[in-house]
Structures are given as structure tokens and as C-alpha cells.
Amino acid sequence: MEKNYLVTKSNYFIMNSSYDLSLEEQKIILTLASMVQPDDEEFKPYKFKISEFMELLGVDTKTKYTEIPKVTKELMKKVFEIQEGDTLIQTAWLSGVKYRKGSGEVELTFSSYLKPYMIKLGSMFTQYKLANILSMKSKYSPRIYEILKCNEFKKQGYVEIEVEELRKLLKADNIYPLYADFKRFIIIQTQKELNKISDISFDFEEIKTGRKVTSIRFFINSNLNKTKRISKETNTYANDEIAATVVEELEIDYINKIKAIIESYCNKKISDKTAIDFYNLAKKNEIHKGNPLKLITEIAEYSTTQNIKNLNAWFKTMLKDYEKPLQKVKQLKFNNFKGRDYDYDDLEKKLLGWD
Structure with missing residues (x-):
């Protein structure tokens, strides 16, 4: 399982799909996504070695043949939604899973409904290394990472997301109903993880309507020290x-x-x-x-x-x-004249009437 594999998704998919997966399930899906090749015409059955699958999920050798089928079976039940204009798509992540006894491998295949968002993407897509998410501990960190990653180069230097919209994207509508808890256990926890593990970090500013925080402004930074x-x-x-x-x-x-x-x-x-x-x-x-x-x-x-x-x-x-911050506003002509040189001590004496 190659950590340098690239995960590629359309920006539209990242910002318009809402799902709830455990951290282990997200790692399976993102590892599977990293195996999709840019020139693939269709999804293929992508193979995992059982030993790598165990390492990914943190499953010990004694329970591998009983626990892994349970995990993939639960994953196939996870139906989620994609809003595509006036069309609502409901789909599972996987169309099938196959185990072959004695092969030491498991095959997983993506649902065909996901093809427009992961294959033959011409533009407006986000790409990142699988290694950025594999060490994360919070189930919300990979999702917030993707949301920020696809907004990394906004012209205004930040992306502003309504709190309710962020809750919806994270499937955390009823999790930590108090904003203070939502901030502490999701936003700040993710902030710490991204800064420590991934190739981006972020600062944030709370936008209030009255006394209530209604939006969060994320300022996304590049963590160059986390990459070669x-x-x-x-x-x-x-x-x-x-x-x-x-x-x-x-x-x-x-x-x-x-x-x-x-x-x-x-x-x-x-x-x-x-x-x-x-x-x-x-x-x-x-x-x-x-x-x-x-x-x-x-x-x-x-x-x-x-x-x-x-x-x-x-x-x-x-x-x-380039030596100093550039002036973004063109200088007007009357500002281009150089001022006269004065002997200010002498000028002051004359103004005060002193000879």
C-alpha cells in the first residue's frame, strides 16, 4: 500500500456530498481512491493484501478473517447523498467486495455512480498524497482536510463556510450541539492534526450574527516542512x-x-x-x-x-x-512629484518671525 499514491476527487464532489464514515472506513475509501489511475476508463476491482488491510485498520492477526468482512459489510451499507443540481443521488460507496480464501487478498469495487467525480477529471479537481490522512486520529480530520485542500488557492486568501453547512458536510448536525463543543472537539482538534501531520494547516476566524457564531473563515497555509x-x-x-x-x-x-x-x-x-x-x-x-x-x-x-x-x-x-510588497493600486500623477528639499530649522525660524 503506497503512501505516495495520489487521491483525486472533483471539487464539486467534495463540496456537495454529505456522508458519515468512521475513521477506518474513510481510510479504506481514500486508499481505494488512491488506486484509481488517471487513465482508467471504468472502475476496476482494486486489490488489497489482507496484511496491508489489517495494518490500515489496526486489526490484529488473530481476528483478521472475522473482523475484516464485518468492516467491509458495514461499509457497503453506508448510503450517502450527492446533490447534483436538481437531482439527488443516493449511493453506496462500494458495488461489491470479494474475498478469495488462501489468496491473502481482498477486492473492492467503487459504485459506478462515483465515476464522474473520480475518473477522467479535466479540471476543478483536488489531488493529494494518501500519506496526509493515514495517521489522523479524528474521524472529522480527513473530511475537513479535503474541504480546505480544494479551497487552498482562493483569490481572497480564505474560504468562509457557514457553521450549519459545515455541520452538514461533516454529517455532524446533531453532534456537539453547543458551538463551543463543536469548536473544541472538531475544529481545534482537526487544526492540531493538520498542522502536525498534513501538507496544509489553517487558522480560523469566527463570523458572528449578533452574538451567535454563524460562519467560520478558514485561512489555509502550506506546510512546506511536511513535504520533501x-x-x-x-x-x-x-x-x-x-x-x-x-x-x-x-x-x-x-x-x-x-x-x-x-x-x-x-x-x-x-x-x-x-x-x-x-x-x-x-x-x-x-x-x-x-x-x-x-x-x-x-x-x-x-x-x-x-x-x-x-x-x-x-x-x-x-x-x-521582487524585494518588497507590491503596490496593487496604480499611483496617481500628482503623487509622482518629488517634494522640495527644505532647511526645516531655517524655515521654522522664518515662520515664527525670527530673523
Whole structure:
């Protein structure tokens, strides 16, 4: 079971489906999702080794052949809903599970209703490494992680979610009815876990209507120290395939994030090679040192105020020369004049009538 496998889901699915799974069930579903390949035409029966399945669920060897079938049987009963316009879809996660005695394997297959949200996704999808969720302890942490991950690059720098809507997404409508408990046991617990384990963290601000907290504003940060660093390599590549091989241990996560930032702010798609170049230049800049994605986001936002003919060349120049926060408002002409130089001691004496 490869922790570096990527889980891919459509943003629409993440933000418009409501389900209640135990932590173990979520790990099964997300591990299964990480086995779906980008070029798959249909869902396949995806195989788990029983030993890996046991490790995933924390089941000991004595009970593996009795407990695992119970877990998958319960999972098949978990029907959930997806709101698709004026259509309500009710579906289970799995269409079937198969055990072969003596094989040491179990096969699981996704419901075909999930195909539009997990296969052949052209745009507006979220992708992350399976390792980000496997060590989580709270059942709400993987779900909140996904919700924040798909909103990581909002132009305004945050995503605001109504408390009732968040409860609905988490299937926590009647869990911790007091907001103080909901905050303490779900929001803050998840905040601690994401900061410690995953590639993102968050701060939050409570929005009140009167005295009641009605919305939460999440400020999403990148946890660069939780991912491998990109090695320093040459910036000359023949094509995207070569770029992927010459940059040792290059995180595909970084490439996707940079491409998403540029597409979101600049309405332009860039190649993997260009994303790598942007990252390497941002790493060398002293501004936002240690957080190159923040620098790239800031410059991308500034680009929306400029008339740019060659975005790639302009962006590389900005990444090299950027020294201080950019002015987002154009300076008016009357502010461009340089003031006169005065001898202020002499001027003060004359104003006071002293010779």
C-alpha cells in the first residue's frame, strides 16, 4: 500500500456530498481512491493484501478473517447523498467486495455512480498524497482536510463556510450541539492534526450574527516542512517529460499547486517545466523565504492589475527582482512629484518671525 499514491476527487464532489464514515472506513475509501489511475476508463476491482488491510485498520492477526468482512459489510451499507443540481443521488460507496480464501487478498469495487467525480477529471479537481490522512486520529480530520485542500488557492486568501453547512458536510448536525463543543472537539482538534501531520494547516476566524457564531473563515497555509524539498537542478529542459526526470524527488504536489495558482489568478495554463522554473526562482528569493508558494501567489495576484504580454517572462523577472510588497493600486500623477528639499530649522525660524 503506497503512501505516495495520489487521491483525486472533483471539487464539486467534495463540496456537495454529505456522508458519515468512521475513521477506518474513510481510510479504506481514500486508499481505494488512491488506486484509481488517471487513465482508467471504468472502475476496476482494486486489490488489497489482507496484511496491508489489517495494518490500515489496526486489526490484529488473530481476528483478521472475522473482523475484516464485518468492516467491509458495514461499509457497503453506508448510503450517502450527492446533490447534483436538481437531482439527488443516493449511493453506496462500494458495488461489491470479494474475498478469495488462501489468496491473502481482498477486492473492492467503487459504485459506478462515483465515476464522474473520480475518473477522467479535466479540471476543478483536488489531488493529494494518501500519506496526509493515514495517521489522523479524528474521524472529522480527513473530511475537513479535503474541504480546505480544494479551497487552498482562493483569490481572497480564505474560504468562509457557514457553521450549519459545515455541520452538514461533516454529517455532524446533531453532534456537539453547543458551538463551543463543536469548536473544541472538531475544529481545534482537526487544526492540531493538520498542522502536525498534513501538507496544509489553517487558522480560523469566527463570523458572528449578533452574538451567535454563524460562519467560520478558514485561512489555509502550506506546510512546506511536511513535504520533501525540491532539489537544486538545472533549469534547462527539452520537454515536460525530461523535466520530471532531471529534478530529483520533485513533488508533483508543488507542480500542481503552482499550475493551479497561475490558472486561478492569470487565467492561463502553464507547463510542468514552467512551474518548476517558477518554484526554483521563488526558492532563491529572500521574500517569503521558506514559503515560495506564498510568493508565487502574491505575484500572481499582482499580475491581475498589470497589462502583460508575455506572462512567463514577466513572472520570472518578478520572481528574480521582487524585494518588497507590491503596490496593487496604480499611483496617481500628482503623487509622482518629488517634494522640495527644505532647511526645516531655517524655515521654522522664518515662520515664527525670527530673523
